[in-house]
Amino acid sequence: MEDNFKDRLVFLRKDKGLTQDILAENLNVAKSTISMYEKGNRMPSYEMIEKIADFFNVDIDYLMAKSDVKRKEEIEKYFTKEYSISQKQIELADRIRKKRLELGYSLEYVSEKTGIPKITLSKYESLEIPAIPSDNIEKLAEVYKISPAYIMGWEKDDKEIDDIIITYNLTPEELLEYNKIKDINRALFFNKNQGTDEDKQELDETLKKIFIKSLLKKREEEKNNK
């Protein structure tokens, strides 16, 4: 594990999925400076240490490897219950992350389209920033082609975000097949009786089960054919 400043810096940077370039840009230093920090060839000034800690939202003690607690303050808040991320906020963060993955958008792409910094987006998704300003909600809704109310959880979308797509990491072809199967109108019903909405929901679950079953079988076959 990381045990000094340079290792922690590398860890934090990679954890956020940033390149040295991007970090350098955000800290207003040359890329070579970051590279030297990470190699241990140079130590940053105290001012710079503060800046880095601030950027990664960690305590200076953590950055300097004197403590393993990233944010003491937040842990304290958590235990004193001041720090109350609501269930709604958890769900909201979950929705925007899943929607992004479902669409196959990278954080970079969304950042480019919305003008919201990538780091901020990742903080929204990881709940580091649990309250998202409404103008950013609107920007996200536009890029994800959903309504802001849906993001807020005020309305249910027909196209409920699906765990299967993420859990099974569906390829584009598999996703196509999945969407076909989920289209309940494609099932041939006995005497065209599609039942009540409740029945449809039950059937929807069954269709998902069937999809997973046949997906795993197909993947197994593909593996054996290789």
Added chain:
Amino acid sequence: MRKKEISKLAKKLAKEYETNNPKLLSKYLGIQIIYEDIGDIKGAFIKSFNDKYLIINNKLKGFTKSFVTGHELFHALEDNTEQIMFLKEHTLFSTDEVEVNANFFSAELLLNEDTDTFDIEENTLDDEVEEELMKYINSYLNLE
């Protein structure tokens, strides 16, 4: 006449696999059956990655269960979901005939040729299936 073809298909299958049990036939033909509580829906056919599945309501019993299985088996054998979807989306053709044929197939399959009757266990005939059987018998009377 389409009905003659369907009748031939039912008899051919029964002869080849030495059974007229739709559940067994499905098994021999590599078609999987899933039993679930799907409310008012009796059954459905669906294809996923070239695998064929029959979803049969697990509340169905005896003859009704067999009839619905036979009906869905016909859809699986026809395997023309794409065509039906096309007709539904792009034309005004009715897709009722598809259902009529599926019921006809199921009835042909389940008809006991020796006794010329349907072997129906007590209290296992539901109204909708009974109606289909009546239609089947009438269509036969008209045919001859």
